Amino acid sequence: MTLDNATVKCYIQAMKEEKQYKIGELAELAGVSRRTVRFYVQNALMSPPVGLGRGSYYTDEHLTQIARLRDLQKQGILLRQAVHLNSEQPEPIIETPTREIVTRVRITEGLTLEFSHPVKVPAPSVLIEISTYLKNQLGIIFINPIKEKNRVE
Amino acid sequence: MLNKSSHLSNDEKYFGVFQADNATPVPLRGVSVEAHIDDFSAEVEVQQRYQNIEEKAIEAVYSFPLPESAAVCGFDVETDDKTIVAKVDEKEAAFEKYDESISKGWGAFLLDQDRPNIFTASIGNLLPKQSVLVKIKYVMELDSEGDGIRFFLPTTISPRYLPTKTLSESDPALIDHISPPTVAGELPYGLKLKIHVRQADKFQSFQSPSHPICIETIHNEAVISLGTETTQLNQDFVLVLRKKDPEEPSVVLAKDVDSGFVAMMNFTPQIDVLLKANRTVIFLLDCSGSMIGESIAQAQNALQICLHSLREGDRFQVIEFGSSYRSLFHSAVDYTQKNLDMAISHTQSIKADLGGTEVFSPLEHILKKESDASKAILLITDGEIGNEPEVISLVNKYRNSCHLFPVGIGRGVNQYFLKGLARSTGDFAEFIFPGERIEPKILRHFQRTRSPHFESIKLDWSPMEPIRQTPTQIDNLFSGDRLTMFARLNELIEADVHLQAKSGECTFDWQFTISPDTVQEHSAVPTLMARRLVRDLEENPASAHRGSSQSDRTDKMINQQIIELGRQYNLVNSLTSFIGIERRKAAVASTQPELRRVPIELTKNYGAVEETKMPTFIRKKMESVYRPLVIEDHDVAFDAISNLCSHTPDIPKFSRKRMASPTPSIVNENHEEMMRLIQSQKADGHWELNNDLLVISKIDTATVLTAIHEIHERLVNAKDIVATAIALKILEERFEEFESEWAFLADKARRFLEYYQIQMEDVRLG
Numbered sequence: 001m002t003l004d005n006a007t008v009k010c011y012i013q014a015m016k017e018e019k020q021y022k023i024g025e026l027a028e029l030a031g032v033s034r035r036t037v038r039f040y041v042q043n044a045l046m047s048p049p050v051g052l053g054r055g056s057y058y059t060d061e062h063l064t065q066i067a068r069l070r071d072l073q074k075q076g077i078l079l080r081q082a083v084h085l086n087s088e089q090p091e092p093i094i095e096t097p098t099r100e101i102v103t104r105v106r107i108t109e110g111l112t113l114e115f116s117h118p119v120k121v122p123a124p125s126v127l128i129e130i131s132t133y134l135k136n137q138l139g140i141i142f143i144n145p146i147k148e149k150n151r152v153e
Numbered sequence: 154m155l156n157k158s159s160h161l162s163n164d165e166k167y168f169g170v171f172q173a174d175n176a177t178p179v180p181l182r183g184v185s186v187e188a189h190i191d192d193f194s195a196e197v198e199v200q201q202r203y204q205n206i207e208e209k210a211i212e213a214v215y216s217f218p219l220p221e222s223a224a225v226c227g228f229d230v231e232t233d234d235k236t237i238v239a240k241v242d243e244k245e246a247a248f249e250k251y252d253e254s255i256s257k258g259w260g261a262f263l264l265d266q267d268r269p270n271i272f273t274a275s276i277g278n279l280l281p282k283q284s285v286l287v288k289i290k291y292v293m294e295l296d297s298e299g300d301g302i303r304f305f306l307p308t309t310i311s312p313r314y315l316p317t318k319t320l321s322e323s324d325p326a327l328i329d330h331i332s333p334p335t336v337a338g339e340l341p342y343g344l345k346l347k348i349h350v351r352q353a354d355k356f357q358s359f360q361s362p363s364h365p366i367c368i369e370t371i372h373n374e375a376v377i378s379l380g381t382e383t384t385q386l387n388q389d390f391v392l393v394l395r396k397k398d399p400e401e402p403s404v405v406l407a408k409d410v411d412s413g414f415v416a417m418m419n420f421t422p423q424i425d426v427l428l429k430a431n432r433t434v435i436f437l438l439d440c441s442g443s444m445i446g447e448s449i450a451q452a453q454n455a456l457q458i459c460l461h462s463l464r465e466g467d468r469f470q471v472i473e474f475g476s477s478y479r480s481l482f483h484s485a486v487d488y489t490q491k492n493l494d495m496a497i498s499h500t501q502s503i504k505a506d507l508g509g510t511e512v513f514s515p516l517e518h519i520l521k522k523e524s525d526a527s528k529a530i531l532l533i534t535d536g537e538i539g540n541e542p543e544v545i546s547l548v549n550k551y552r553n554s555c556h557l558f559p560v561g562i563g564r565g566v567n568q569y570f571l572k573g574l575a576r577s578t579g580d581f582a583e584f585i586f587p588g589e590r591i592e593p594k595i596l597r598h599f600q601r602t603r604s605p606h607f608e609s610i611k612l613d614w615s616p617m618e619p620i621r622q623t624p625t626q627i628d629n630l631f632s633g634d635r636l637t638m639f640a641r642l643n644e645l646i647e648a649d650v651h652l653q654a655k656s657g658e659c660t661f662d663w664q665f666t667i668s669p670d671t672v673q674e675h676s677a678v679p680t681l682m683a684r685r686l687v688r689d690l691e692e693n694p695a696s697a698h699r700g701s702s703q704s705d706r707t708d709k710m711i712n713q714q715i716i717e718l719g720r721q722y723n724l725v726n727s728l729t730s731f732i733g734i735e736r737r738k739a740a741v742a743s744t745q746p747e748l749r750r751v752p753i754e755l756t757k758n759y760g761a762v763e764e765t766k767m768p769t770f771i772r773k774k775m776e777s778v779y780r781p782l783v784i785e786d787h788d789v790a791f792d793a794i795s796n797l798c799s800h801t802p803d804i805p806k807f808s809r810k811r812m813a814s815p816t817p818s819i820v821n822e823n824h825e826e827m828m829r830l831i832q833s834q835k836a837d838g839h840w841e842l843n844n845d846l847l848v849i850s851k852i853d854t855a856t857v858l859t860a861i862h863e864i865h866e867r868l869v870n871a872k873d874i875v876a877t878a879i880a881l882k883i884l885e886e887r888f889e890e891f892e893s894e895w896a897f898l899a900d901k902a903r904r905f906l907e908y909y910q911i912q913m914e915d916v917r918l919g
Contacts (some may be wrong), residue, residue, distance in 0.1 A: 023252065024249065032324075033245065033248075033324060033326070034245065034248055034249060034252060035248055035324070035326040036324055036325060036326050038252065038326070039325055039326035039329060040325075041745070042212075042745070042748040043329075043748075048745065053256050053257065053258065054253075054256050054257060056256065073320070073321055073325065074321050074322075075321070076317050076320060076321050
């Protein structure tokens with residue numbers, strides 16, 4: 001497709017009107033430090049500046065990105081999650097594995113109750129009642145795969 | 154930034170705590186530390202070697218710990234052909250220079266303080282195949298500890314708990330610095346350490362509870378190094394230097410940087426008067442996840458000793474905290490046998506299962522609710538939080554209505570937090586490394602809780618007039634705890650300076666002689682003083698202005714003073730950074746160098762996680778990088794250490810198992826026996842007669858029965874009285890070397906006997 005002159009002129013005009021900020025100006029406008037801007041760029045939380053070296057600059061789009069990141073931070077969303085929200089990556093970022101204290105009570109083979117802290121584990125007599133109830137209600141049938149294979153058709 | 158490395162197979166993926174993204178090389182190759190210890194202070198140089206083995210320019214960023222009292226006063230960078238000496242500048246201005254230099258294609262080197270005990274070095278625009286050697290210099294005051302001094306070097310940053318409020322409001326770049334990427338396993342850089350101790354003949358021993366060490370003595374200088382060629386940076390290094398003689402008061406005089414003089418005065422008061430009044434003691438115990446394993450076990454032991462050290466007339470409470478907190482009693486209760494039994498029983502069931510480390514709420518609850526002005530809070534924790542300034546500020550508001558005595562437990566304790574808390578109330582913190590004996594430290598704290606209250610403590614400099622003094626106000630004096638004071642003076646004259654303290658009817662006066670002809674030309678004293686002044690301004694700005702001519706205490710003025718002190722004394726602090734620039738003639742402006750965040754090692758035994766295999770992302774690159782000595786066979790390692798060291802009198806004589814064990818412990822059967830005896834004492838100070846006591850005492854049954862019979866003629870509880878006398882006899886005769894640990898309990902026992910008007914001589918035990 002060939003762009004006509006009028007369209008090209010419009011583009012050039014738009015580019016001229018695009019506000020350009022140095023990192024210090026962007027930081028001041030966004031209410032963050034230069035370090036924070038750099039941190040965002042280095043960790044792919046926002047787009048890098050336009051251009052190279054000393055001539056590089058930031059735009060209103062970067063301001064918008066920073067505002068969004070600040071908003072996410074205030075909501076308590078970790079910045080590693082923010083990358084996921086910003087990008088199209090379907091995979092979630094692995095976070096620090098959370099540690100959880102649980103107590104597991106084996107009702108019967110194949111059936112386990114799990115109590116997370118600080119839920120109190122019921123007394124043994126109560127557990128027996130639960131166990132009996134579940135077994136009756138669920139009518140659990142256990143299939144041994146090996147036996148299945150050996151079953152004569 | 155951390156991502157799952159999807160290109161690795163399931164077998165290769167490391168299911169540990171963290172992974173670095175895209176398996177990039179770690180640019181840090183090694184860390185080397187050399188220290189010179191001299192009486193009360195140390196001068197230390199940390200060398201970090203960085204190398205870029207990639208084909209593109211990188212920016213290496215490494216966050217690392219230093220002692221919280223470190224006055225960081227030098228940052229030099231050696232490249233292939235030059236040395237860049239960095240200068241101190243205001244923090245944001247320094248960063249601006251750093252950023253601009255990188256965009257020009259120059260080399261840039263930045264050192265920031267993120268916390269008083271966490272620093273970040275940024276090595277910008279490290280060219281392909283380039284190596285640099287970074288040298289960081291600091292000076293620090295050494296802590297006194299009983300009859301000695303303690304040299305402490307943190308090597309890793311334990312994971313910090315960050316409350317939601319802190320996370321949502323703090324600068325994300327700062328959060329990234331204080332919570333760097335962490336790996337559970339060995340990294341391709343290790344630690345070398347050498348410590349020089351001058352006047353070694355003043356010390357009777359050098360011991361390290363944390364690492365095996367080698368000691369050589371050359372011309373009255375002891376040189377201490379690690380027992381292995383390189384060591385992992387995964388736990389604090391602790392060196393305890395025991396002195397032969399008690400410390401004498403001393404004054405060190407030095408020329409200030411521009412003009413005038415600085416005086417550093419050290420002295421350890423011996424105060425024999427003990428406060429007899431009873432106290433309320435609140436035990437605040439950290440039961441967060443970071444305490445799992447050896448830390449919570451040590452905390453339980455510490456708490457049991459504390460409970461037995463209380464006496465009738467005291468009141469106490471036990472509070473556990475994590476993400477929430479819970480109290481054993483509704484409020485502080487009287488110290489009775491019933492309450493003691495309940496507390497001991499509860500202590501035995503304590504677990505580190507309360508989640509995060511929200512220490513602010515329980516502290517606020519205690520400070521607001523427990524109105525008893527004589528209350529003492531014993532906080533037992535590893536201190537791993539990220540909102541230290543907030544909590545320290547809270548305690549500061551209540552500095553006149555409580556005493557706070559932190560006990561730091563673990564291999565990577567946050568000393569800045571715990572010492573900061575203690576300073577807020579004019580008190581002291583104790584630190585227990587796994588394997589160290591808990592009892593002397595806990596009992597030192599108890600001695601502090603019973604110290605007399607001083608209505609006034611002041612330093613009289615007349616006829617001299619100090620321009621500035623730190624501390625500006627001395628809140629407490631504790632027997633056996635060193636007090637260090639600094640003053641800036643315009644002129645020095647021969648004079649006696651007096652420290653005067655008044656407590657009730659008692660007046661104390663200590664004298665220091667100032668001799669101008671002992672002034673040192675080059676000394677660390679001015680830098681140490683500047684570090685103290687900065688800390689005063691950061692932690693307690695209102696107090697820092699007492700005694701100065703400044704009347705306007707706005708934040709802006711305080712910040713300006715902090716920056717000015719940084720510039721004047723070449724110090725990194727919360728508002729200044731070191732910046733060094735390498736101008737490159739052939740520089741080409743290009744895209745930003747790629748960030749290489751240097752991972753750190755997870756603290757050893759953190760959360761009871763044992764060291765597992767090395768992360769595979771690093772193993773892939775190991776062939777081409779510096780490889781620290783890896784000890785695979787611990788038995789072999791022990792022999793290797795013995796061969797390395799020509800003189801190792803103070804390496805603890807552990808079995809080889811200790812070298813392999815992640816939780817070494819010193820087993821002293823004699824001490825264990827004493828602990829069993831101590832723990833059977835009742836709340837009112839008596840012991841009960843039982844078989845164990847008779848066996849330990851080795852007194853024949855007939856003698857005991859006769860003694861009981863004689864007492865029984867006038868007292869019904871003769872058995873308890875005789876048992877108590879037996880226990881006291883055992884302690885005095887068999888466990889004299891541990892007297893400091895049972896002194897409180899013996900005092901309780903004698904009070905019990907006095908109540909029945911019985912002297913030890915009345916109980917005839919042969």
